[in-house]
Amino acid sequence: MRKAGLAVLIASLALVLVLSGCGKKNEDSGSGSDKVYRIASDATYPPMENMDKDEIVGFDIDFLKAVMDEAGLKYEVKNVGWDALLESVKQGTEYDAGISAITITEERKQSYDFSVPYFESTNMIMVKEGSDIKSAKDLQGKKIALQSGTTADELMTDILGKDSKGIKRFESNALAFMEMDSGGADAVVADIAVIQEYLKNNADKKYTGILDRDSFTSEYYGIAFPKGSELAEKLNPAIKKVLESDKYKEIYGKWIGGDPDMTALLE
Numbered sequence: 001m002r003k004a005g006l007a008v009l010i011a012s013l014a015l016v017l018v019l020s021g022c023g024k025k026n027e028d029s030g031s032g033s034d035k036v037y038r039i040a041s042d043a044t045y046p047p048m049e050n051m052d053k054d055e056i057v058g059f060d061i062d063f064l065k066a067v068m069d070e071a072g073l074k075y076e077v078k079n080v081g082w083d084a085l086l087e088s089v090k091q092g093t094e095y096d097a098g099i100s101a102i103t104i105t106e107e108r109k110q111s112y113d114f115s116v117p118y119f120e121s122t123n124m125i126m127v128k129e130g131s132d133i134k135s136a137k138d139l140q141g142k143k144i145a146l147q148s149g150t151t152a153d154e155l156m157t158d159i160l161g162k163d164s165k166g167i168k169r170f171e172s173n174a175l176a177f178m179e180m181d182s183g184g185a186d187a188v189v190a191d192i193a194v195i196q197e198y199l200k201n202n203a204d205k206k207y208t209g210i211l212d213r214d215s216f217t218s219e220y221y222g223i224a225f226p227k228g229s230e231l232a233e234k235l236n237p238a239i240k241k242v243l244e245s246d247k248y249k250e251i252y253g254k255w256i257g258g259d260p261d262m263t264a265l266l267e
């Protein structure tokens, strides 16, 4: 009887040890290689990111996949919209990072950590063919549709003044294009790849793109992280590898067309 009792005691002790050991192991793998990183995006900005039925597609999405594969990390991307993306990545509770053609700016660096730059861009003005608008300065007194909180917003607010009545700000760039289509705006200002994609898909609308390098200089996209994130350090080497690879050129050719100018990115 006493022997049996002891055996049961030993057996249950062993069970407790095994179970608590398992518990530890699960915790470890949860914060280790099995972690699924959550990435936020505003998928209304083709060809950079856009919804195709219920899937997010675009340059950024293929680029992110190449980087995460290179780094050996699991992730999922969610379309949350621009304002929510900026806010939630800043808070750092719900998302580990944001990818969304996000320009690295001095101002944003106060609130976010950024990866190394992975894409060169600039803003472009879209107007009706034959318009008297030839440069950013000509937008004085005109109605300009743009996505609020973007570099286009920042630049046009600088050029036209904070109180300018001409700037019509929208929650997404798709809405800015719609405003132009319905005659509510004389111009849309947005990233060059996005304007060029729109021109290509809407040839019937007789719009044209204006490049004004005096007012709009080069911008560089980065992946945005909450301040102090460790993920940035993990991803930078992977990003550099992808930038040097043929994969980057392939993704660029697929979504943007032609060959990328890598000079500034590989510096």
Ligand code: ARG
Residues within 6 Å of the ligand: 041, 042, 043, 044, 045, 049, 082, 100, 101, 102, 103, 104, 147, 149, 150, 151, 152, 173, 191
């Ligand atoms: N590059 C511009 C910026 O950072 C526009 C980005 C907008 N991106 C988007 N997915 N809507 O301000």
